[in-house]
Amino acid sequence: AQHLTHTGxxxxxxxxxxxxxxxxxxxxLFGFNPxxxxxxxxxxxxxxxxDLPRLQEVQRQAREKEQERFEYDFRVLLPDGGxxxxxxxxxxxxxxxGKVSELIGTHMDVTDQHAARERLENTLxxxxxxxxxxxxYAETASDWLWETGxxxxxxxxxxxxxxxxxxxxxxxxxxxxxxxxxxxxxPEKWRQHRATxxxxxxxxxLVYRTVNRTGSPIYVRTSGxxxxxxxxNFLGYRGVSTDITAIxxxxxxxxxxxxxxxxxxxxxxxxxxxxxTTSIAHEINQPLAAILTNADACIGWMAREAPDLAEARSSxxxxxxxxxxxxxxxxxxxxxxxxxxxxxxxxxxxxxxxDVIALITRELVSHRxxxxxxxxxxxxxxxxxxxxxxxxxxxLVMNGIEAMDAITDRPRxxxxxxxxxxxxxxxxxxxxxxxxxxxxxxxxxxxxxxxxKSSGLGMGLSICRSIVEAHGGRLSFLQKDEPGATFQFVLxxxxxxxx
Ligand code: ADP
Numbered sequence: 001a002q003h004l005t006h007t008g009x010x011x012x013x014x015x016x017x018x019x020x021x022x023x024x025x026x027x028x029l030f031g032f033n034p035x036x037x038x039x040x041x042x043x044x045x046x047x048x049x050x051d052l053p054r055l056q057e058v059q060r061q062a063r064e065k066e067q068e069r070f071e072y073d074f075r076v077l078l079p080d081g082g083x084x085x086x087x088x089x090x091x092x093x094x095x096x097x098g099k100v101s102e103l104i105g106t107h108m109d110v111t112d113q114h115a116a117r118e119r120l121e122n123t124l125x126x127x128x129x130x131x132x133x134x135x136x137y138a139e140t141a142s143d144w145l146w147e148t149g150x151x152x153x154x155x156x157x158x159x160x161x162x163x164x165x166x167x168x169x170x171x172x173x174x175x176x177x178x179x180x181x182x183x184x185x186x187p188e189k190w191r192q193h194r195a196t197x198x199x200x201x202x203x204x205x206l207v208y209r210t211v212n213r214t215g216s217p218i219y220v221r222t223s224g225x226x227x228x229x230x231x232x233n234f235l236g237y238r239g240v241s242t243d244i245t246a247i248x249x250x251x252x253x254x255x256x257x258x259x260x261x262x263x264x265x266x267x268x269x270x271x272x273x274x275x276x277t278t279s280i281a282h283e284i285n286q287p288l289a290a291i292l293t294n295a296d297a298c299i300g301w302m303a304r305e306a307p308d309l310a311e312a313r314s315s316x317x318x319x320x321x322x323x324x325x326x327x328x329x330x331x332x333x334x335x336x337x338x339x340x341x342x343x344x345x346x347x348x349x350x351x352x353x354x355d356v357i358a359l360i361t362r363e364l365v366s367h368r369x370x371x372x373x374x375x376x377x378x379x380x381x382x383x384x385x386x387x388x389x390x391x392x393x394x395x396l397v398m399n400g401i402e403a404m405d406a407i408t409d410r411p412r413x414x415x416x417x418x419x420x421x422x423x424x425x426x427x428x429x430x431x432x433x434x435x436x437x438x439x440x441x442x443x444x445x446x447x448x449x450x451x452x453k454s455s456g457l458g459m460g461l462s463i464c465r466s467i468v469e470a471h472g473g474r475l476s477f478l479q480k481d482e483p484g485a486t487f488q489f490v491l492x493x494x495x496x497x498x499x
Contacts, residue, residue, distance in 0.1 A: 003028070006109035011093070011102050014063045020102055029086060029107050031078045048075035048083070062092050062103045070105070085114045142240035146224075149236040152176065152197055166212050166243050180208040181217065200226040200234050207244065219248045258470075265463050266339050269391050272398065273336055279362035283329045287322035294318045332359055335387055342388065346381040346494045349389070349418050349426050356393045357416075360401075364414065367401050374417040382426050383494040384471050392464045392475075396430035396487045399460065402453075403434025403485060410483075425473075425490045433484035437477065445477050461487075 002008060008026030010019055017040070019026075024034035030046050032038050047055065051074035061067045069091045076084040090105025138145055139160045144167060147156035153173050159165055176193070177183050183190050189208075196203045202225040212218045224239025273280070298315035301308045332355055353375060364371050397414065404412040415431040437445055444450045446465045451458030461475075464487075468475040473491040480486055 008107045009105070010107065011104040012059075012090075014059055014092075014100055014103055017059075026107055029084065029109055030076055031084070046076050046078070048077055051075050058090070059103070062090075062100055065092070065100055068092050070103075073110070083111070084109060085111045138240050142242045144241050145239070146222075146241060147236060147238045148176075148224075150234055152237070154179075155236065164213070166218065168211060168213050168215075176208075176222075179210050181211060182209040197237070202226065207248075212243075218243050218245045220244065261463070261466050262342065264459065265388065265391065265467060268395075268457075268459055268463055269336050269387075272391070272394055273333060275398070276359065276363060276394075279366065280329065280333055280359065282362045283359070284326050287326040290322045291319050291326075294322070329358060332390075336390065338387075340387070342385045344383050344385055346496070347384050347386060347389070348381055349379060349428055349491070350375045350377075352384075352386060352389045353393060353416055353418060353428070355386070356390050356397065360394065360397055363398070363401060367405065367412070369401055369404060369412040369414050372413060372415045374415065374419075376419045379418060379420060379426055380424070380493040381496075382471070382491040384491065388467045389471070392467050392489065393428070393430065395460045395464050399487075400430055400432030400434060400485070403432050403436070406435055407433065421490055425492055427488060427490045429478070429486055429488040431484060431486040433482070436483055437479075437485050439479075442477060442479055446475065464489075 002023055002025040006025070006029070008023045008029050010022040010026050012018075013020050019040065027034040027038065030038075030043050032043075044052075054072055055074060058070050058072055062070070069089075071087070071089050073085065073087050076086060078084055087108045087110040088105055089108075090103050092100045093102040093104055095101035143161045144157060144159040146154060146158075149155045152175055154171050154176075155173075157167060157171060159167055171179055177190050180190070189206075193203065193206055202223075204223045205221055206223070207219060207221050209217055209219055220241050221244045222239055222241040224237040226237050227235050229235055294315045298312050298319070301312040301315065336359075353373065357371070357373070361371075393416070397416070400414050404414070410433060413433055415429070417429045417431070419427050419429075421427045441450070441452070446461050447458075448462040449458040450462075465475045468489045468491070471491055473489055475487065475489040478486040478488055
């Protein structure tokens with residue numbers, strides 16, 4: 001039995017400092033063959049030097065009767081370099097003279113138990129580390145952690161970002177839709193959320209409105225995951241939440257800004273149209289006059305004794321052409337004046353330039369400006385709002401025309417050039433040979449309210465810039481050695497056009 005349990009029994013003479021008796025298992029525990037005699041010194045030499053003092057202290061205490069029962073551990077150094085751990089239980093034997101004569105006890109091999117405990121301890125340390133690691137992840141990614149029970153009521157909340165506390169008190173035992181303040185405003189969102197919970201599905205980035213500790217409205221973003229016991233029974237949800245009020249407010253502010261910019265863009269567009277009224281009237285009047293002339297002519301051809309049908313037909317054909325031209329102009333004006341939603345569609349920038357030319361031809365003529373176009377024939381499509389891009393080009397052209405008003409010593413020439421840049425993006429430049437821009441102003445021309453004109457608002461170029469940037473592009477002023485100014489914008493190619 002001793003051999004099977006790795007337990008040896010012994011009795012020790014506390015005065016003679018040697019065993020009175022020891023079982024064979026004790027020898028085996030020290031790594032000796034029980035058949036061979038061993039000295040007490042040899043046995044002692046196998047005790048780990050660090051543990052010797054403890055054993056000596058046990059003997060002293062026994063001798064002096066300080067204690068009657070002992071339990072202690074020590075290590076045995078085995079010949080193969082291994083270590084055996086021994087757990088000892090002993091008690092004193094008192095002789096007839098009342099003095100302690102012996103110590104009897106057992107040595108038990110607890111190496112395996114010790115190793116098992118060590119493994120358990122290491123696992124616990126690793127577990128604690130891993131818990132801390134996940135806590136760190138969760139805490140950095142959120143403002144508080146929560147847990148809900150099988151009935152979806154809050155069982156636990158742990159806030160970690162704000163010492164003052166974000167959360168209102170008394171949330172324990174409440175349902176999420178009792179905490180939220182937007183259940184009536186957004187029934188569909190909450191219906192879906194409850195269905196997700198019912199199905200024990202994880203959810204991500206649910207955003208809802210509630211109030212904070214001081215009663216102010218806050219927006220919360222929350223994500224959670226169901227958890228189950230070992231048998232797969234649903235126990236509830238665990239998750240993280242973040243106060244995203246600042247982000248939502250910033251989004252709203254940006255949306256408001258966009259709206260204000262769009263409205264401003266519309267107002268300036270209508271203003272530009274106002275400036276173009278005479279030119280536009282002319283653009284419409286000219287085809288109308290031609291229609292009248294051709295209609296007259298047509299009647300003439302028909303009124304002949306032998307009506308000349310061929311001539312009459314070509315007069316009618318011209319009438320149709322002119323009518324189309326006039327209605328095109330009206331369509332463009334209407335579109336520019338309309339306050340429509342921004343509509344991003346694939347566009348060929350050259351088509352946009354042609355739309356613009358139709359509107360400004362007369363303006364060019366009346367300011368004695370020659371228009372030159374260098375449109376690269378096959379350009380990739382860009383994704384944009386036709387009207388807004390027209391507005392940008394009209395603005396650049398009108399500025400160019402105005403800048404050349406004072407020029408009398410050279411031909412007034414305006415160049416519109418479309419091309420592809422090194423990165424394959426679409427590029428459009430409007431160059432004039434007007435008064436140009438002073439070096440000190442070059443950095444500011446695109447800023448809002450920068451103007452050198454007495455009646456100028458200084459908003460034109462700044463609106464052009466925000467339109468181009470909203471299209472993912474860039475508007476810039478190019479400083480050149482020749483007289484005049486060149487403005488240019490680049491736009492990214494529409495993704496589908498790349499494929
Ligand atoms: P505004 O025309 O109301 O002044 P803009 O934003 O269109 O507003 O232009 C700002 C300023 O930039 C103008 O006042 C002018 O000084 C300068 N500028 C714009 N385009 C040109 C150009 N083509 N040539 C010279 N100066 C220009």
